[in-house]
Amino acid sequence: MRREVLIGVDFGGTKILTGAMTEDGNIICEPVNVPTNGSDEGNSIIERLMDSIDEVLRKGGLSTAEIKGIGLGVTGPLDIKKGLILECPQLPTLHFFPLRNTVEEHFQRPVYMNNDANCLIFGETIFGSGVGKKNVMGFTLGTGLGCAIILDKKIFDGATGSAGEIWHSPFREGTIEDFVCGAGVSKIYKKISGGDKSSAEIAALAKKGDESALETWRKFGEYLSVAISWAINIIDPEIVILGGSISNAFEFFSPSMEKKLRRNICPVPAEKTKVVCAKLGTNAGFVGAAALAL
Numbered sequence: 001m002r003r004e005v006l007i008g009v010d011f012g013g014t015k016i017l018t019g020a021m022t023e024d025g026n027i028i029c030e031p032v033n034v035p036t037n038g039s040d041e042g043n044s045i046i047e048r049l050m051d052s053i054d055e056v057l058r059k060g061g062l063s064t065a066e067i068k069g070i071g072l073g074v075t076g077p078l079d080i081k082k083g084l085i086l087e088c089p090q091l092p093t094l095h096f097f098p099l100r101n102t103v104e105e106h107f108q109r110p111v112y113m114n115n116d117a118n119c120l121i122f123g124e125t126i127f128g129s130g131v132g133k134k135n136v137m138g139f140t141l142g143t144g145l146g147c148a149i150i151l152d153k154k155i156f157d158g159a160t161g162s163a164g165e166i167w168h169s170p171f172r173e174g175t176i177e178d179f180v181c182g183a184g185v186s187k188i189y190k191k192i193s194g195g196d197k198s199s200a201e202i203a204a205l206a207k208k209g210d211e212s213a214l215e216t217w218r219k220f221g222e223y224l225s226v227a228i229s230w231a232i233n234i235i236d237p238e239i240v241i242l243g244g245s246i247s248n249a250f251e252f253f254s255p256s257m258e259k260k261l262r263r264n265i266c267p268v269p270a271e272k273t274k275v276v277c278a279k280l281g282t283n284a285g286f287v288g289a290a291a292l293a294l
Helices: 042-059 099-107 116-127 182-193 199-207 211-235 245-264 267-272 281-291
Strands: 005-011 015-021 032-035 067-074 111-115 136-141 145-151 239-243 274-277
Touching: 005 042, 005 116, 005 281, 015 042, 015 281, 032 042, 042 099, 067 099, 067 116, 067 281, 099 111, 111 116, 116 136, 116 145, 116 239, 116 281, 136 211, 136 245, 145 211, 182 199, 182 211, 182 245, 199 211, 199 245, 211 239, 211 245, 239 245, 245 274
Parallel strands: 005 067, 067 111, 136 239, 239 274
Antiparallel strands: 005 015, 015 032, 136 145
């Protein structure tokens, strides 16, 4: 019998990561990682995306006919129903671009599209830290703050495709994303120490026992607990999954996050609901995008 494979594309403002996998989650070949160069002319970016899919097919010894579906996990905002990139600041030359239809016409295979944060957490639900769970809440912690809601093992998009977009919610003198993202970590550190460091550098300092860095992550954990408490109190998920580059510092912000979180959520989830890290690593985005075709 002819085998069927799933293609997933994690399409962000920095990189395009494309891979192929079987329906049970086995990755077929090394994924292809190319820079997006998001400020380039739109057609050039789309050509790189198409080429990345062709390269994965070549590396995996696959034909287009073997593709069951192509999933696109795309940085937003998006019109998910129409398959459009909207006014995305990371992709300024692709505003209102019909991405889903363009890829579908090129490869003549079914194409599915959703927000990149949704795809990452969806991938973790089906093949990662959320295996066996039906209702999952997830956060991607990196350049920005992403949030995804998985109900009955399906991505919940909401009425306008904006479900889980809590980044814009008011918090202190700004929005929650101002405090719970890479730049937010740097701002907290600067306020404490007066120095300018990236979140990765602050994590490295914390590993060396630097007091300012450790205090930075303690404050970050408290701020993050606010966002997670909103999610748990509204959705009541079985598990909360944290992904993105900042989740690598989990050991430093988890204690303060847990301490404040348990005080701010309802009694039963305070006892039962776990907050864990994603475990699919850098592959989570394309795995989750590919899983859209299941």
